[in-house]
Amino acid sequence: MHVSGFFRFHNPTAARHESFPEDSLAADPQPGGERADIRYVPAAPFQNIRAPCATVTTQESNQPGVLNLMTVTAEALRELHRIHRQLADLRSRLERGPRQIKAGEASVRKLEAEVQQAKEALQRARVTADEKQLLLKSREDRIEDLRGKLNSANSNVEFQAFKDQIAADEQANLVMQDEVFEALEKIDELNSALQATNESLATVQDETAKIRSRVEGEQDMLNSELQRVQAELVEAEKNLPADIKADYERMAKARGEDALAKVEGDVCGGCYQTLTTQMMNLLYLSRAVFCPSCGAMMYLAEGRGRDE
Numbered sequence: 562m563h564v565s566g567f568f569r570f571h572n573p574t575a576a577r578h579e580s581f582p583e584d585s586l587a588a589d590p591q592p593g594g595e596r597a598d599i600r601y602v603p604a605a606p607f608q609n610i611r612a613p614c615a616t617v618t619t620q621e622s623n624q625p626g627v628l629n630l631m632t633v634t635a636e637a638l639r640e641l642h643r644i645h646r647q648l649a650d651l652r653s654r655l656e657r658g659p660r661q662i663k664a665g666e667a668s669v670r671k672l673e674a675e676v677q678q679a680k681e682a683l684q685r686a687r688v689t690a691d692e693k694q695l696l697l698k699s700r701e702d703r704i705e706d707l708r709g710k711l712n713s714a715n716s717n718v719e720f721q722a723f724k725d726q727i728a729a730d731e732q733a734n735l736v737m738q739d740e741v742f743e744a745l746e747k748i749d750e751l752n753s754a755l756q757a758t759n760e761s762l763a764t765v766q767d768e769t770a771k772i773r774s775r776v777e778g779e780q781d782m783l784n785s786e787l788q789r790v791q792a793e794l795v796e797a798e799k800n801l802p803a804d805i806k807a808d809y810e811r812m813a814k815a816r817g818e819d820a821l822a823k824v825e826g827d828v829c830g831g832c833y834q835t836l837t838t839q840m841m842n843l844l845y846l847s848r849a850v851f852c853p854s855c856g857a858m859m860y861l862a863e864g865r866g867r868d869e
């Protein structure tokens with residue numbers, strides 16, 4: 562991005578160079594960091610004029626990422642960065658609210674399904690317990706019936722057969738009683754589980770309703786705040802020098818708050834790249850300097866600039 566800005570800036574030089582093919586280009590390095598004036602040096606060999614960028618480079622413009630002639634105050638960039646950060650924060654809050662509602666609704670749906678499953682499991686356990694209890698009862702009835710028949714047995718063989726049947730049914734019912742007991746215990750467990758799931762569902766429903774009402778109340782406020790800060794950005798952008806604006810706008814559109822970075826010590830705050838002394842000097846001179854590593858437009862912290 563900064564490279565294209567660099568070349569675009571130097572295009573007029575290239576055009577002039579084509580009008581005077583017999584001249585070569587040279588630039589005066591300006592130790593004071595002022596505008597690098599381009600002058601023509603006549604009678605240089607033709608092949609030396611093929612690379613205008615190389616011939617007009619100053620010590621400064623050899624630095625990658627430096628638009629050495631563009632100036633912008635750290636104050637203007639600081640303000641822009643503050644506004645961009647505020648916009649990013651507002652946008653993330655605007656997105657976060659609906660996401661929280663969605664997450665809450667998903668939890669509610671999951672718990673509703675769990676409640677349904679718990680109800681079905683409880684229902685199945687009740688049916689099983691009822692069946693076992695019915696079987697128990699019918700065997701008890703049969704035992705009573707067989708006991709009544711004992712006295713009316715016509716033979717010892719028949720008597721013994723009734724007695725054996727009674728013993729077998731009693732044995733079967735002992736097992737069945739255990740099974741009924743287990744089935745009733747299972748019902749208790751499933752009841753508790755259903756109750757707990759219902760309570761969780763109620764809690765999550767309640768929380769989700771609270772989140773929804775908070776988010777719905779907040780969206781309007783955040784949206785109007787967003788509009789206000791967007792207008793603030795438009796105003797602040799008006800303070801940018803025209804020669805920087807296109808590069809800045811491209812960066813801001815693509816990267817938002819990361820288009821700008823505060824210099825901490827001699828390090829780019831966007832990517833922690835250590836800056837050269839020359840880059841630091843350019844920053845002190847309010848030149849537009851792009852980080853050679855992350856490409857952000859860099860600025861000095863309050864109190865570090867030339868006029869502060």
Ligand SMILES: [Zn+2]
Nearest residue numbers: 829832852855
């Ligand atoms: Zn950086």
